[in-house]
Amino acid sequence: MTAETMSDGDGYSRELWLNAVAAALGLTYSAYRQLRAARTLPPGPWGVPFLGYAPFLSNHCTYLKYNELARRYGPICSFTQRGNTVILLSDHKLIKTAFDMKQITGRPNDGYMDIIGGYGAVNSTGKLWESQRKFLHLVLRHMGMTFTGHNRLNMENRIMIEVSTLTETFHKTCGKPIDLNAGSLCLAITNVISSLTMSVRFEPNDPRFERYMHMVDEGFKLFGMLRPVSLFLPRRHITDERNIQEKIKNNHQEIAKYFQSIIEEHRSTFDPNSIRDLVDAYLLEIKRSQEAGTMDQLFQGLDPNRQVQQILGDLFSAGMETIKNTILWAMVYMLHYPDVMTKVQDEIDSVVGQYKSPVLDDYPNLPYTQATLYEVLRKSSITPLGTTHATTSDVTLNGYHIPTGAQIIPLQHFVHNDPNLWDEPEAFKPERFINAEGKVKKPDCFLPFGVGRRKCLGETLAQMELYLFFSTLLHEFDVCLPDGDELPSMDGQVGITLTPQSFKVVMKARNK
Numbered sequence: 137m138t139a140e141t142m143s144d145g146d147g148y149s150r151e152l153w154l155n156a157v158a159a160a161l162g163l164t165y166s167a168y169r170q171l172r173a174a175r176t177l178p179p180g181p182w183g184v185p186f187l188g189y190a191p192f193l194s195n196h197c198t199y200l201k202y203n204e205l206a207r208r209y210g211p212i213c214s215f216t217q218r219g220n221t222v223i224l225l226s227d228h229k230l231i232k233t234a235f236d237m238k239q240i241t242g243r244p245n246d247g248y249m250d251i252i253g254g255y256g257a258v259n260s261t262g263k264l265w266e267s268q269r270k271f272l273h274l275v276l277r278h279m280g281m282t283f284t285g286h287n288r289l290n291m292e293n294r295i296m297i298e299v300s301t302l303t304e305t306f307h308k309t310c311g312k313p314i315d316l317n318a319g320s321l322c323l324a325i326t327n328v329i330s331s332l333t334m335s336v337r338f339e340p341n342d343p344r345f346e347r348y349m350h351m352v353d354e355g356f357k358l359f360g361m362l363r364p365v366s367l368f369l370p371r372r373h374i375t376d377e378r379n380i381q382e383k384i385k386n387n388h389q390e391i392a393k394y395f396q397s398i399i400e401e402h403r404s405t406f407d408p409n410s411i412r413d414l415v416d417a418y419l420l421e422i423k424r425s426q427e428a429g430t431m432d433q434l435f436q437g438l439d440p441n442r443q444v445q446q447i448l449g450d451l452f453s454a455g456m457e458t459i460k461n462t463i464l465w466a467m468v469y470m471l472h473y474p475d476v477m478t479k480v481q482d483e484i485d486s487v488v489g490q491y492k493s494p495v496l497d498d499y500p501n502l503p504y505t506q507a508t509l510y511e512v513l514r515k516s517s518i519t520p521l522g523t524t525h526a527t528t529s530d531v532t533l534n535g536y537h538i539p540t541g542a543q544i545i546p547l548q549h550f551v552h553n554d555p556n557l558w559d560e561p562e563a564f565k566p567e568r569f570i571n572a573e574g575k576v577k578k579p580d581c582f583l584p585f586g587v588g589r590r591k592c593l594g595e596t597l598a599q600m601e602l603y604l605f606f607s608t609l610l611h612e613f614d615v616c617l618p619d620g621d622e623l624p625s626m627d628g629q630v631g632i633t634l635t636p637q638s639f640k641v642v643m644k645a646r647n648k
């Protein structure tokens with residue numbers, strides 16, 4: 137052995153030794169932090185150093201694993217995951233208490249947050265989120281997102297244009313099996329939100345629509361992949377994570393470019409006395425702020441173009457998949473429970489009449505139809521884990537100390553299936569939402585739109601759309617299973633929302 141190889145060997149063993157010491161120190165510190173936190177945090181499972189509980193969570197159906205933890209540890213439970221504290225809430229009263237607290241209105245600071253840079257409404261926090269929520273509420277209400285005001289007729293007309301186009305398309309299918317998840321339903325729902333926000337209505341086979349949907353769809357899939365990958369530390373996954381993040385970023389930039397072209401088009405034809413849509417409402421806000429010299433305060437000094445782009449993206453992603461999937465689930469349940477479908481149709485026929493289409497004014501007089509939609513929302517629980525919140529400062533919840541930056545997850549699917557709250561939760565029973573006087577009741581443990589300060593901003597719009605699409609479809613068609621097909625599964629596919637597995641229906645025109 138030469139002196140040179142001897143010294144190489146010495147260097148190597150010194151490096152190994154140093155690594156071992158660093159690892160031991162790291163493990164001790166991680167165990168110390170876990171022990172110290174365990175004294176004040178809610179009960180929960182132990183994890184392994186550094187990774188916490190992450191290795192025990194499967195990439196698939198995380199919500200079912202969380203439900204299991206809730207059953208084992210009770211209404212508030214915690215674990216760590218890659219150094220982050222995660223709190224699971226499975227009691228609806230506790231979820232309400234937590235989500236009413238200002239300190240729990242944050243959003244997790246994850247990889248996606250880096251990409252969107254804190255812009256928008258769904259993932260923004262603090263003053264920007266507060267001001268945007270207020271502004272959007274105001275504008276959307278003005279545009280007709282209300283069941284009571286006069287402006288509701290504008291929103292109703294906007295939605296009914298899309299409902300009528302959809303039913304016309306279904307009539308043309310002449311009883312042939314159709315895949316509802318592909319094409320016309322998606323186009324109709326996209327057109328409601330895109331006409332409202334940017335006065336764009338796509339035609340079938342419009343390449344812009346196809347490209348746009350492709351990017352959104354891919355974005356959802358990639359986003360779904362990003363979170364599970366980032367749970368696991370091994371180095372090979374870090375590269376995967378970077379690749380996914382890079383793809384999301386490119387995708388996000390392409391969509392942003394499309395939105396920017398829409399903003400520019402609006403700028404060139406902008407008339408402050410005639411506000412056409414949400415983009416115009418933002419342009420007016422920007423104009424007023426420029427004139428008042430307060431641009432440094434508007435959007436907390438952030439880039440106005442990026443803010444408008446992100447708002448368009450937010451409303452689209454929050455308001456399209458959710459509605460589409462709820463209608464798809466409604467169709468799945470109608471196939472499984474044709475007696476419910478008949479009861480809805482009978483109610484509409486007797487209240488609205490056979491030859492007139494249901495309108496918003498009929499809504500309060502159609503309790504069974506409304507209750508059926510509630511039962512669809514409960515049973516499908518398309519957002520089984522709601523949307524994750526984060527603490528913006530240390531907070532005490534149910535006697536436990538929750539640190540700043542902790543992720544708070546409401547177990548909506550658990551609450552909607554809790555046998556202590558619902559009689560036979562696995563059954564599909566719209567009657568559970570109807571009281572002794574035959575009126576619709578909405579129990580506190582029914583939270584498809586979330587609760588508290590960040591509850592769904594588009595809830596009223598969602599209810600208007602769900603009602604108008606669902607009631608018109610059932611009024612005009614029997615939803616039937618194609619000959620020889622099996623009933624679709626009632627287990628959802630996990631993505632950003634729970635989606636029914638692919639299925640076909642025959643929309644058979646009713647003999648009226």
Ligand code: HEM
Binds near residue numbers: 259524
């Ligand atoms: C069936 C339809 C829908 C369901 C089930 C649903 C559900 C939800 C849920 C669970 C949240 C999270 C609440 C939280 O953070 O605690 C949310 C947030 C939100 N939803 Fe919806 N939503 C629906 C439709 C819509 C529509 C049509 C719009 C369009 C305007 C919309 C806009 C939003 C926005 C902007 C937020 C973020 C609110 C915030 O962070 O302050 N949603 N929604």
